[in-house]
Amino acid sequence: xxxxxxxxxxxxxxxxxxxxxxxxxxxxxxxxxxxxxxxxxxxxxxxxxxxxxxxxxxxxxxxxxxxxxxxxxxxxxxxxxxxxxxxxxxxxxxxxxxxxxxxxxxxxxxxxx
Amino acid sequence: xxxxxxxxxxxxxxxxxxxxxxxxxxxxxxxxxxxxxxxxxxxxxxxxxxxxxxxxxxxxxxxxxxxxxxxxxxxxxxxxxxxxxxxxxxxxxxxxxxxxxxxxxxxxxxx
Numbered sequence: 001x002x003x004x005x006x007x008x009x010x011x012x013x014x015x016x017x018x019x020x021x022x023x024x025x026x027x028x029x030x031x032x033x034x035x036x037x038x039x040x041x042x043x044x045x046x047x048x049x050x051x052x053x054x055x056x057x058x059x060x061x062x063x064x065x066x067x068x069x070x071x072x073x074x075x076x077x078x079x080x081x082x083x084x085x086x087x088x089x090x091x092x093x094x095x096x097x098x099x100x101x102x103x104x105x106x107x108x109x110x111x112x113x
Numbered sequence: 114x115x116x117x118x119x120x121x122x123x124x125x126x127x128x129x130x131x132x133x134x135x136x137x138x139x140x141x142x143x144x145x146x147x148x149x150x151x152x153x154x155x156x157x158x159x160x161x162x163x164x165x166x167x168x169x170x171x172x173x174x175x176x177x178x179x180x181x182x183x184x185x186x187x188x189x190x191x192x193x194x195x196x197x198x199x200x201x202x203x204x205x206x207x208x209x210x211x212x213x214x215x216x217x218x219x220x221x222x223x224x
Contacts, residue, residue: 042201042216056211091155099143104155
């Protein structure tokens with residue numbers, strides 16, 4: 001059973017471009033979470049999704065950021081018109097149900113030039 | 114906000130010593146979890162303690178939870194150099210299922 005898979009591992013974008021981060025949860029997991037981490041800091045919650053539904057997006061910036069978890073395929077975190085402040089490590093995690101531990105991917109390091 | 118806050122921010126000890134990290138939070142929780150992160154990697158789950166539990170053990174790990182003080186501690190006994198990592202507590206609130214992480218404790222175990 002493969003773990004949570006995130007790709008790409010590293011992503012470099014210029015200001016104004018779009019960034020797409022992908023996350024495939026563990027097999028059998030229907031809950032997906034996205035977190036952002038700045039250097040030397042903890043993880044900041046962004047969004048919680050179940051298949052085809054956004055359950056909690058209270059941590060998502062109101063503009064430029066969106067997330068989806070379609071019926072088929074990976075979850076996608078999309079950042080439009082990236083700015084330097086978007087540079088961070090973005091982690092995806094999955095769980096089989098509420099109240100359970102999270103399994104994390106290795107993260108995508110986004111660098112905005 | 115029920116963000117966990119770890120204490121200390123950084124801890125440096127010698128191999129064989131015990132390491133204790135503390136976590137405080139602000140609101141009611143369903144459970145509290147501890148995770149470990151090696152530099153540049155994803156987080157790995159260590160242990161989960163539910164709000165009706167007071168203590169849990171897993172190998173060299175011991176976690177306590179005091180809901181009256183809204184605090185938890187993680188004890189690593191007989192530490193090893195390989196335990197060097199950042200350790201985070203995370204709380205799941207009673208009103209939602211997302212985990213809220215603290216800022217972490219950077220543990221360095223010197224050989």
